[in-house]
């Protein structure tokens with residue numbers, strides 16, 4: 001333990017604690033920009049400078065560990081002046097059109113300038129070269145706003161193991177972006193949007209698709225249905241100053257209805273549908289391997305997360321057979337809405353507009369994949385992020401926090417608790433096990449509260465094994481089998497797990513991969529700022545939603561049963577094959593000219 | 594067979610095509626891939642081999658090293674000794690150190706740009722000249738200074754640029770002729 005004094009307060013902290021962390025413990029807030037919790041500090045922005053007694057120069061508090069007897073002044077005149085200067089220099093290079101910037105009121109640079117009472121910029125400087133990159137469906141890069149803090153570089157390289165972004169060039173001319181300042185679509189970007197989630201300013205953001213949605217809502221010829229992903233209900237409240245982890249399912253439904261959507265449905269419905277298809281697919285693969293002694297691609301990987309799919313298409317083309325052929329819940333929903341539901345209500349698929357609210361920027365990419373048009377038109381027309389929906393609600397003049405609770409419409413609106421937990425890491429696996437175990441044994445998953453404990457939480461890679469005993473006659477081949485499952489979230493973790501599997505170090509039957517740290521609740525389209533504390537709170541909210549449901553297992557969902565009865569017949573039927581399943585293709589890492 | 598568009602600097606293979614080039618590259622890279630810190634030396638070797646770092650070469654380097662293309666490009670563009678455009682037969686470097694700068698280095702640079710019709714970092718269409726700037730060639734007393742390949746030209750005046758460059762224009766200038774022009 002180390003004894004230090006911060007602004008005349010004595011405090012004892014473990015060795016290795018940074019000045020920034022120690023200050024937080026005595027209630028002192030030091031501004032930061034380049035700092036990213038849990039990552040190696042790079043000390044690039046100098047916005048966190050503090051005065052350490054006896055030191056000749058000011059210290060970057062994010063990168064300086066405390067030392068025994070240190071006396072620190074965080075807000076001395078000298079420290080404040082230096083920090084102000086650091087921000088002023090950033091502003092002098094910055095294209096500061098706040099009013100028309102998508103980060104207006106949600107911008108760390110703007111907030112800092114305000115907190116430091118910067119009224120004018122003393123050093124008018126050369127502006128960064130503007131590069132507007134609108135090459136991808138999910139993201140927009142606006143280099144004139146970039147302050148070169150490199151948070152996006154850290155996330156894209158260290159957490160996501162993609163490396164689409166990297167500093168190009170040197171000195172003032174440095175551009176943070178893809179190779180040789182090419183556009184993002186020329187390199188291997190998976191569209192996860194984690195860069196947009198950590199960018200402190202308006203330099204990387206989701207592609208705004210709200211205009212198209214407004215137009216559809218205002219068009220009387222269009223029948224507009226909306227689906228909301230499981231992770232939205234635990235985060236949308238944050239757009240309206242609620243604590244992270246506030247569940248707002250009912251208010252969200254009411255808001256959507258008041259905005260004019262013809263039907264308010266639930267991606268959760270499609271999550272239950274996914275479990276029916278994917279669970280059956282897994283059992284079929286196991287049967288072919290164990291009984292038919294066929295060469296079957298195992299382990300099977302989940303396929304709900306479009307960033308992960310694109311990642312596999314780039315980096316693990318030899319594993320594409322192992323991906324479940326199931327479409328993601330977003331796409332299953334679109335396909336069902338524009339076929340089954342459209343014909344049920346007598347609307348032509350061309351006249352139906354399906355809007356999804358997603359925690360995710362990769363969903364914008366996914367719904368534009370050319371093969372996602374099994375209804376004859378694009379199955380999903382617009383994917384909006386949680387943040388975009390927040391802005392639309394605001395623009396619609398809806399006072400969100402005072403709304404009464406609403407209920408999802410039938411028939412694509414009902415869901416089980418198993419669907420809720422699709423929102424967090426470990427959830428899809430748990431949902432699948434709840435159903436698969438019961439199909440095979442005829443008994444409920446014998447775990448407390450139906451939770452697979454080793455798969456919960458924020459550990460990067462999680463493993464569990466489940467012994468199957470006393471099966472129903474049809475599943476005798478699984479009797480005594482120990483089903484091994486693995487879960488990874490964040491593509492860096494996924495990559496590590498896959499290499500372990502490829503090298504034979506990890507034997508496993510079924511793997512859940514989610515692109516974003518924490519799963520969808522930590523998606524690239526969620527309200528900012530998402531750190532581990534926020535992730536935990538959202539996950540707790542999701543489990544609460546699950547436990548509050550009467551139905552906890554996908555196969556118990558009576559609307560799912562009805563759709564199978566009326567339309568699909570059974571899982572993996574020919575019709576479900578056509579509408580609910582898909583295929584993947586290898587992608588080149590760089591565009592070949 | 595498809596002709597390479599690259600000016601290859603290595604002896605005797607000016608007509609090598611891209612496939613051969615990349616095959617050769619793979620052999621070379623194998624020596625570096627498993628060495629810690631092998632990326633930059635590998636890139637230096639490639640630059641020597643090709644005279645510059647063509648994009649297909651950088652893509653192959655990124656694949657072999659398991660590093661993203663953006664990272665390899667970032668490293669390339671960080672170090673001034675790497676070039677992604679072919680270098681001309683002759684490298685013209687203009688000193689913009691303090692002494693040269695105040696004594697007309699900037700005007701000299703402008704004259705060279707005009708004469709060769711290229712910008713800094715570029716190569717003339719006939720691949721004869723590349724243009725670069727430098728900081729202090731250690732001849733401050735004789736500023737402004739330019740270097741063409743290994744020849745130092747001192748007290749250069751913008752008006753003399755044409756004559757100096759013509760010495761190299763056919764790439765046949767003898768050292769003695771170059772000496773005369775100094």
Ligand code: SF4
Nearest residue numbers: 097098101107201202
């Ligand atoms: S990034 Fe922030 S400071 Fe810059 S224009 Fe946008 S809101 Fe203003």
Ligand code: SF4
Nearest residue numbers: 156189190192193195
């Ligand atoms: S979307 Fe993901 S993969 Fe693409 S640049 Fe951003 S962090 Fe990297």
Ligand code: SF4
Nearest residue numbers: 146147149150152199
């Ligand atoms: S794009 Fe955003 S996160 Fe990346 S360096 Fe620029 S300001 Fe920082």
Ligand code: FES
Nearest residue numbers: 043045046048062
């Ligand atoms: S936050 Fe400490 S240097 Fe940027």
